[in-house]
Amino acid sequence: MADRPAVPDLPDLPVVEALDALRAALIDGTSAVLVAPPGAGKTTVVPLALLDQPWLGDQRIVMLEPRRLATRAAARRMSTTTRTPIGALVGYQTRDEREITSTTRIEVVTEGVLTRRLQNDPELPGVGAVIFDEVHERNLTTDIGLALTLDSAAQLRPDLRIIAMSATPDTEGLARLLDGPVISSEGRTYPIDVRWLPRSPGRSSGAPKKGRPRPKQQRGPDRIEPDVVAAVLQALSDDEGDVLVFLPGIGEIRRTERMLQDTLGPNIDVYPLAGALTLAEQDQALAPSPPGRRRVVLSTDIAETSLTVDGVRIVIDSGLAREPRFDPRSGMTRLTTVATSRASAEQRAGRAGRTEPGTAYRLWGKLEHGTRTRHRSPEILQADLAGFALELAAWGAPDDLQFIDPPPAGALAQARDLLTNLYALDQDDQTITPLGRKMLGLPVHPRLARMIAVDQSPLACAIAALVDERDIFRGRPDDVPTDLALRVGVISGARGHDLADRGAVHRLRDRAADLARRARLPFDRGALHPDRAGAVLLLAYPDRLAALRRGAQYQLRGGSTAFLPAKDSLADEQFIVAADLDGKRDKARIRLAAAVDADDVIANFGPDITEQRTITWNTDRNDLSETIERRLGSIRLGSRTDRPAAGEATTAALLDRVRTTELRVLGWTPTAISLRERVTFLNANVGDPWPDWSVTTLLGSLDTWLGPYLPGARGRSDLEQLDLTTVLRSQLPWPEGAQLDDLAPAALALPTGRTAPIDYSGEQPTASVRVQDLFGSTTHPHAGGRPIRLELLSPADRPIQVTADLPGFWAGSWTEVRKEMAGRYPKHRWPDDPAGAAPKRMKDR
Known part of the structure; x- marks a missing residue:
């Protein structure tokens, strides 16, 4: 380039002694680490010293500085040294300023500027060397820029020179990463x-x-x-x-x-x-x-x-x-x-x-x-990695990048989870989404970037500034109101506040206007509507939505709880979104928040709102009821109670009720009770194939014998109306079940044509019978191979005698019983030989 400004002699600074070694390293290789103490002149001298190197040609040198102030100062000092104006031989670029022209050979930039350039064009066209100054500060953006630059050099630019300059000798990891020599300058310092x-x-x-x-x-x-x-x-x-x-x-x-x-x-x-x-x-x-x-x-x-x-x-x-x-x-x-x-x-x-x-x-x-x-301590080991993870996703090969200290796996996973919840990363493959790319261009945390990119309003920019910067309200933390909307009102100029710091308000307005400019939005203070503060803030903090529980206690969507002072203006709001939580995770004090309408909650989280149906036994109604609860994470949005519809869940709840009551809730008719007792008797006295129908066994097999009869059932009345006789008979073995009435009849047939029910609830089957109905009986009745215990009754149904041997009773005790009965009931017939007496059948009476 014929019009290139001449480079004057380098200033006599201590780092000059290391320049020959540095030049040689960059001729033989593509990377080097330069260690020089503060004041050695490395920031001013090294870029100038490399301008005439043959490998650089007409390309530019880009030098990174960790701060805007240092960026401007370094460029100005080199311009003064070369006696050239800013933007000619040496220029600089920060987030807010750009002093670079077509003749600029050395560009001093802040770290974020390099990252944006790499993301836009990884090949870095026209750049022959990248110098990372003050790498000992171990900023997160330096680590990102260095990793992206090394990857670009490995994949696209093998000719690119990379120099790292440090003020401390702690360069072991850096030298390993760059795979280049470490060159030291001792410097000159006084006592x-x-x-x-x-x-x-x-x-x-x-x-x-x-x-x-x-x-x-x-x-x-x-x-x-x-x-x-x-x-x-x-x-x-x-x-x-x-x-x-x-x-x-x-x-x-x-x-x-x-x-x-x-x-x-x-x-x-x-x-x-x-x-x-x-x-x-x-x-x-x-x-x-x-x-x-x-x-x-x-x-x-x-x-x-x-x-x-x-x-x-x-x-x-x-x-x-x-x-x-x-x-x-x-x-x-x-x-x-x-x-x-x-x-x-x-x-x-x-x-x-x-x-x-x-x-x-x-x-x-x-x-x-x-x-x-x-x-x-390196920032990568202790800072939030959300922005870092977003940059890695935008680069497209995050797992192949190399760092001096790799990011902690847990912190990186947590950052990616947040980005996924913000819809900046795809949930399935973790690739960056179109929204995520919009967020990259905004110089705020991804939470706030998402809020601006989605809402596209000056209000979002103002809220981002309010959350990102120091609070405009001054005073004791416990005396400062929580409501973000109050601050929005002050920023807009629509209202004042005694605690507002005038200088801070002006700075916040400038910061909000700058964010709006970067988002290509007009900034109109009249468009800052405080009543929308909660809806907009929710875009940045979807995980910080909180619902009022009781007494200014709030339940956060993620499960933890937080509180507000009872006198705070937000303390009775049904829903708020918290941007600042102070204290323990399980019970934090909310420091900055905004109210949110229920409609905003539904609008933002409609697909995430679930209905949780719980079927329980309502003790007040003594019946089954279903509570349908709408939830967003751990937040309960509302509920209603109704009679449950028939289905598997209802059937399961009814079976649980049967278990809880130990079968008592069922409609046990005398016939059903008798059937169960008869089968239980046969199980105890005969054994197989007669099933065990004890309470314990029936409860253990409810799903098998009762469950199939409950489809369509919805409550207590269905249980009570169930025909348990039919249900139980269906469980009897076939064909043996057909012999039940023969082996264990429900009633005893008497010579008179009457019947007497047989009670199988005790150890021995029992029937209560008037003694007159047994006249003509010569044998004792049996059931299941066991004699039936007969309770003999008088004509007035009063007990006379109990026997398990009727012929023996006739031959023995009957004589005395006959005398007593004849005295009490003289109008009745009391034969001497009841076994041989003809029974008086019902039709003869």
Whole structure:
């Protein structure tokens, strides 16, 4: 390219000593790992040093930075070094900015930009090298970008050079993954005096050393700001140079800034430095101090390795940082304040010894330092993997990708389950769906991306911003209302609220408008209707639908329970969707939610709503009843009770009732009772083939003998009307069953033509008979081979005698009985020889 800007001499920075080895490695191979400490100049020098390499030709170099601020700063520093404007030789691209032209040879981009490029065109046309800077930070997006780049190189671009640059020597896994040499640059640092200022009750109050100014107090016993201010005051008094303070986040930075402005003298400037600040604020913090002035730069860990802050000789390290962690409260990854690693502490301290000897104050003790982790834990091992899993699905070969640390199988499976429930992955083969591809282009968690992609409204963008960012309401957590719709109203401008932070509201509006722009939606604050907040939020949290149970207690769709304070405005809503749950899984406090109409529930989950039918015995009605309950997961949407229809379930319920009552619910007529007793008698005295019809046996075989007679039955009346005699007779063996009446007759035929029922319920069959009806009987009656026990009665049916030997009775006791009966009943005939007497038949009476 004839019009290519000339590359000037490289600046004299420590990394220059490693350039020859790096160039040689990339001529002999396609990958290398460069290790150089913070301040060695690797970010500025390496891309420029590779521009004239023959393997690069006219292709471009793409360098990844983990943060937007570092991306802009790296591009500007290279532009300054080459004396070219931004966008000419060196350009950059972040989520919000693009300064790249047709002449750009070095493109500094944020990690997500590379991932999008790879997903759109895996071949990376026109790119000769990809440099991954600050890989020691082990961001999840770096791991994804590196894995996709390596796969692209293996499948499509064998000529692509891949360089990984790290500020720490912990590169074993990285070198194995890249299969390239590790090249080290020792760097040049000056001695650093490390001073330990462990926090204590005295120092936590913000009290500086004797004779030093006292900082203004800050609420909260766990605040780090008073200790930081005390350390700043001490350092400004005892040491020379500018001060770089490391704080975990923008909230701590702003609070410390206010406290310092109330305390410091007029010749000391205080500047914040964080990715969330404007470009002008960032430039101001990075610029050297004018002569005669000192500055205090309050920074997040952005200045740990990615940036150079000129003039700094003092570092004050809070020992805290914000790292991404999976937050079960919101179901997404959130930044969490954690103690920094020992490696981070060394990198931070090194910022004080860049140009001359410096001092590092650490707000913890030596003993605690030894207990801290050696290196930062990789994000892939502790963050929510939903977005990661979606990127893998979009790539199309997720199981073939290589990572320094493979994603935990359980977390990855959980992420894929969520994506399936969000309809971003196909349920059968786990491939990405058209909806999933729409979600990929939105820079929010897949939950919120799905909400925007499906609803296609400014309201969805506003809700995504409200859930993703810090709450616009300020105050004690228990005093802040739960209702998301209140916040939507404030964002729309339709209503105000005493707890709303004006600055946060403006930032949320800007964030919502940016999301709308990326989703190609118009952003009209007038279209933010609070009454739709629940319906829209439900698209992001279908698993967080909750139904009111009692007393502000809610049942979540997944089975767990949650609660609201009784006085909360949402506490009596029938259905809500919870975006933030705080506390134990089995009983969490709902922190952010919105009300949902029943119609919205049905509209969203119609195919998933099931009817659960339960047939039970209704004790109040003393009959069978069926409860038809509509359910969505663990949520009970409603129910009705009716008489059950005939069917297998009804039959089973009726049989259960028969078991529970031990047969008593059946319609036992005297005939049926007698039949069962007769067969039971024969079973005991004759044996096979007569069946055992005891209660225990009949209960054990209900399905066999009773079940076939219940189709069509629906309740108690059907059981009571069942002809048990017919049912039981059908169970008798054939042809033996036909002999039942001969072997065990139901009644005893008497000489007079009468009959007397025989009772088989005891050990011996028994019949109660008037003695006169037995006149003419010369033998004793039997049943089943056993004599029938005869209870002899008077004409008034009063017991006279019991006998199992009628001839013996006639020959013996009858004489005395006859005398007694003749005296009592003189009008009746009492023969001397009853066995020989002619019976008085019924027709003769």
